[in-house]
Amino acid sequence: MSKTTKKNKSSPRKLSYYPLYVFFILMIAPLLVMTLVPKRPLHYPNIILFTVDTLRADRLGAYGHDRARTAHLDFFSKKATTFSTVITAAPETLPAHATLFTGRYPWRHHCLDNQYPLRYSEHTLSEILRSYGYRTIAISNAIMSLYRGFEQGFEMFNGKSEAQVNKERNKKTTRKPHVKIKVTSNEQRNDPSRATLTTKRAIQACESLPGTPFFLWVHYWDPHSPYNPPDIYRKWFDCPSGTGREFLFPDEMQAIHRQKIELTDIEKTKLSALYDGDVAYFDAEWGRLMRFLAARQLLSDSLLIFIGDHGESLYEHNHYIGHGLSIKNTVLTIPLLVFQKRFPAHIINHQVKIADIVPTILDFLALKPEKVSLDGESLLNFLNEFTTRKHVDTPAALSRAHLTGSTSIQNERWKIISRDDQETFTFHDLAIDPLEQNPIIDFPEERPPPRLINALKQWKRNFKVIDIKKSETQNDEQLLEMLRDLGYIDEYPAEAAN
Numbered sequence: 001m002s003k004t005t006k007k008n009k010s011s012p013r014k015l016s017y018y019p020l021y022v023f024f025i026l027m028i029a030p031l032l033v034m035t036l037v038p039k040r041p042l043h044y045p046n047i048i049l050f051t052v053d054t055l056r057a058d059r060l061g062a063y064g065h066d067r068a069r070t071a072h073l074d075f076f077s078k079k080a081t082t083f084s085t086v087i088t089a090a091p092e093t094l095p096a097h098a099t100l101f102t103g104r105y106p107w108r109h110h111c112l113d114n115q116y117p118l119r120y121s122e123h124t125l126s127e128i129l130r131s132y133g134y135r136t137i138a139i140s141n142a143i144m145s146l147y148r149g150f151e152q153g154f155e156m157f158n159g160k161s162e163a164q165v166n167k168e169r170n171k172k173t174t175r176k177p178h179v180k181i182k183v184t185s186n187e188q189r190n191d192p193s194r195a196t197l198t199t200k201r202a203i204q205a206c207e208s209l210p211g212t213p214f215f216l217w218v219h220y221w222d223p224h225s226p227y228n229p230p231d232i233y234r235k236w237f238d239c240p241s242g243t244g245r246e247f248l249f250p251d252e253m254q255a256i257h258r259q260k261i262e263l264t265d266i267e268k269t270k271l272s273a274l275y276d277g278d279v280a281y282f283d284a285e286w287g288r289l290m291r292f293l294a295a296r297q298l299l300s301d302s303l304l305i306f307i308g309d310h311g312e313s314l315y316e317h318n319h320y321i322g323h324g325l326s327i328k329n330t331v332l333t334i335p336l337l338v339f340q341k342r343f344p345a346h347i348i349n350h351q352v353k354i355a356d357i358v359p360t361i362l363d364f365l366a367l368k369p370e371k372v373s374l375d376g377e378s379l380l381n382f383l384n385e386f387t388t389r390k391h392v393d394t395p396a397a398l399s400r401a402h403l404t405g406s407t408s409i410q411n412e413r414w415k416i417i418s419r420d421d422q423e424t425f426t427f428h429d430l431a432i433d434p435l436e437q438n439p440i441i442d443f444p445e446e447r448p449p450p451r452l453i454n455a456l457k458q459w460k461r462n463f464k465v466i467d468i469k470k471s472e473t474q475n476d477e478q479l480l481e482m483l484r485d486l487g488y489i490d491e492y493p494a495e496a497a498n
């Protein structure tokens with residue numbers, strides 16, 4: 001009896017907790033799992049982003065360049081949406097990529113030139129996609145491989161895990177010195193930034209993809225100076241080595257700009273041919289990666305975005321060769337091609353901008369992340385071909401060359417340039433002066449709309465009030481050495497390149 005009584009006393013107590021366990025397992029545990037594990041969409045397409053440094057749109061066959069040898073990209077353009085006029089936010093690698101990855105203008109993300117890292121407080125595309133369950137992999141190059149904020153959100157960055165990257169970033173002194181950019185032709189073939197090695201590393205990364213959906217970012221560097229394509233591409237453009245100037249940054253090119261050295265017609269042809277050779281070399285290697293992705297059936301259900309970060313001045317304005325100092329459209333206009341099987345192949349002739357990429361991807365995936373504030377607009381209507389009704393009044397594009405304190409705003413007709421040290425503006429009518437060679441002195445008939453001028457004034461005010469903390473501009477010796485090699489660190493002449 002006594003045993004039974006004990007049993008009877010204890011049983012109800014046990015039974016009273018049972019529903020709580022069940023409740024926890026059925027209701028609370030799944031909620032906990034949902035908060036701890038990223039939301040993993042089952043049917044979202046992969047996102048593949050190709051960025052190419054220093055690639056002028058007008059040097060591609062797809063954009064009408066007669067001498068281009070860019071067969072792979074030209075073929076891709078026949079399947080894709082090609083945007084004819086795309087404006088970058090800055091003529092330098094870090095701020096341009098910062099806008100690409102955040103959808104925000106430089107005065108908002110504070111990455112103003114190549115000496116400013118992208119802040120870890122920014123919400124990048126890789127972080128956003130990862131929070132929705134995407135696996136994230138990056139193959140980066142040159143300045144952006146130095147952990148300047150572009151590694152955030154990536155599970156694998158240049159073949160290293162997030163834990164390895166964090167460890168290396170916190171122990172800067174243990175890093176090996178980078179391969180110098182200014183080297184002879186043979187040595188440069190071992191430069192990890194070269195397209196051949198970029199494709200090799202991208203293929204290796206794809207062979208060990210951690211799962212789907214994935215976000216893959218591959219950055220090619222080759223059109224960047226020094227213009228030094230492998231011999232076969234020099235032959236394509238009838239440009240053998242050892243025939244005069246080699247246009248290797250920084251010495252030769254800076255001397256040409258500073259001393260206003262006049263190039264001969266032969267030298268101008270060679271400069272152009274070397275650049276075209278580098279573009280052709282990139283195209284061949286990118287084509288090799290595309291064939292690999294196609295063979296693995298990784299293209300058919302993916303959203304592919306191909307974009308440049310900024311262009312390159314090839315002696316068109318004020319003897320300037322390079323980018324960073326100029327605000328002309330030779331350095332601000334970039335290619336943009338987008339492919340997804342549900343979009344028709346077509347050409348969009350409206351002006352768009354680099355800040356539009358993040359809003360477009362989020363719109364395409366129907367994602368609305370919290371705490372994300374964007375400056376760009378979605379291009380989904382363009383991709384779906386509902387263009388003429390929705391985008392009659394295309395938003396203006398703002399750009400900033402921080403090294404020279406130059407800011408510009410442009411729409412499809414007008415471009416207005418302002419320098420920090422001047423109160424006056426420079427106006428160009430792009431419809432009759434697309435190369436920006438004849439600033440308008442008078443406006444005999446039409447004038448740019450006041451909202452364009454007001455937006456530029458507001459942007460200048462925004463730049464004056466941003467408070468860049470010291471820690472944001474700290475640079476290590478490795479970065480400074482690389483920037484010096486590339487010709488970015490120097491005294492900038494007042495007349496700059498504009």
Ligand SMILES: [Zn+2]
Nearest residue numbers: 053054093309
């Ligand atoms: Zn760049």
